[in-house]
Amino acid sequence: MKPAAREAAAIEILESWREGRAVEAALTVWGRASRFAGSGDREAVRDLVFGAVRRFRSASALGGGGSGRALMLGQARAEGRRLEGWTGEGHAPVALSAAEAALMDAPLPPLTRGEALDCPEWLLPAFDAALGGAADPVLSLMRDRAPVFLRVNRAKASREAVIAELAAAGIEARAHPLAETALEVTAGTRKLRNSAALSEGRVELQDAASQAVALDFAAVASGPVLDYCAGGGGKALALAAEGFAVTAHDAEPRRMSDLPARAGRAGATIEVLAGEASGRWPAILADAPCSGSGSWRRAPEAKWAFTPGRLAELNAVQAQILRACAALTAPGGVLGYATCSLLREENEERVAAFLAAEPGWQVISERRLSPLDGGDGFYLALLRRG
Template sequence: MTPAARTQAAIELLDAIIAAAQEAGAAADTLIARYFATRRYAGSKDRRAVRELVYAAIRQCGERPPSGRAAMLLLTERDPEIAARFDGSPHGPAAIQQGEPVAVSGVVPAWIGRELEQSGLPAASWPALVARAPLDVRIRSDVDAGEALSTFPDAQPIAGLDRGWRLPAGTDVAPLAGVAEVQDAGSQAVSLAAEARPGMTVVDLCAGAGGKTLALADAMSGTGRIIACDVDRARLSRLPPRADKAKLTIVETRLLNPGKEAEALGDLAGAADVVFVDAPCSGTGTWRRNPEARWRLTPERLKRLTATQAHVLELAAPLVRPGGSIVYVVCSLLDAEGTLQAEQFLSGHPGWKASTPALPMGAPHGAGVRLSPVHDESDGFFVARLVAPC
């Protein structure tokens, strides 16, 4: 592909990504993979170059742009080389016309900016929220990290995480299959808030594909019981093969029926040492990996998410044994989903109290701890440990 053709491909992909964001369609990564699956002529260098153009444009547009061309034209204002590709050549973008729409530069949509400021994150901190993320992995506890990473000379240990390592972005981690999981440092850190130990009974109430389930099970050293639950059959079905590959035999999965979750959890009432609630959220802490997610979030969607979070906390409470705990986690930086949810739960459940988790990163924030890309070089999270009365 010529440079002009790569730029046109990026414009076409941006159009698809913008439409998907407006219509709750597929994520950018998925759309990019689909695009190149039908264009076998594009080599690895072409795919990499187009992908970099797409994400550079997404990161420059806080508000959803009117079109992929408008987003790419914003890049031309800063990069004359990209501007020169708008030459009308075959397979390239048409020449730039005076007065045509150009996307507005920014970091976040205006309404989200107000939410961030109210949550203690000033505008100066926002660029870090959409910067490119590193590649972190968690080495299995029964594996020698030095041996596993012997062919990765650039791997660096992550401070405070015994099994956490950071690799250069784009590293091929296929050789680590079965001995390591790709997992952000922040995700590894918040899993520690559960203080999972051998012999415990742990319920992972919103397990999804099980990234944190595997971290919890690994900390339990193969003894005890961990029940991974979710309402999403497709995501939950990916967990058993991952657990088998990691040799974690204590993981059970349980598919929940939306609206009837309490019935399916009845046998676990009062049995859990820890209920881990990695609640559905806005994902504002993961924009480094999914920057187009800023265009998907609306006030209405945020309201639905906070209602779901409160519902899941109510489901968790009856499962906890006296003196046990709920570990509430969201990959969000918004107080509406974080500390305010924890405080609302505590106000409605007399006798419960917050116990600030001792984590290797993050800072106390309201009823828990907040991690952020700004200060911790990790994804953004809020985590609270809510302890049941004895």
């Protein structure tokens, strides 16, 4: 596909997203209808689409609107790139109108802070409150693609051995300081899916900050662990690799459907609960549902769909999860409350409200990670029951 044809495909997919379809679903529909597109074309189209979604506000401001076509114009304008081959022939977008051509030739206008940082306007005060002077650098970083990280399964291999194995397969990776198990992939990412290291469970795809949270929890936990909000099971697998007996629970058990197969590859034994958790546990980790604001560069459409009403709903769910986990924690036990959010409303304020309502608990530690640390934004509070 020529560059113009890739841009036309991105326009089509972005239009589908603007009409309400999820970005991944829109990409899938296009891919099934475009058998002619090679793997390189699909990757390039995907990058164009996600780049425009991450930078929706600035691209809209520079491109003259929120349509897929305007977003492509805005992205090209921001990059100082000429749009070649827009002729309307073959698979190319129709030629620029006189107004669009004039727009592309005009000097870049000043953008508002929210536009320049590609942040919903109502969230700027919340990011300022949570991050202070780091708000602008963090939001700026989240306009770009996230790094690709791997977690080394230390039950099967060392980090050094995995780096060497990946290098032999044409995949470049380096140790990352956020976690002793973390590798950042710097080249050969497409080869990962067919690598023996992944298929045989020596590595798992997992953000470095997520790994750091699991290791921080592991450092203070003892005995069997209940992963209360297990989801796909990334942290359950990380804890099992550290030698813990792990039981996985999720309010929607279907989210854990792939966990037994992943545990099998990793050589881990993880019990997956089909129903509610019960009993008393010496250690519970709750990676609670949240805005995902710390990982919006991986799922950028979420930030444009997020609303004050949804934040209130999530706060209620987070409070309920903390109450439920408190009832399941044994005396002297540890409860880890985590989110991949940067917002105080979902982090420090939830923990403060919990402590005010539940006497007998003490804070062991709190840790906040942001994209400035290299990975996603994460928060972890470690609490001990008296």
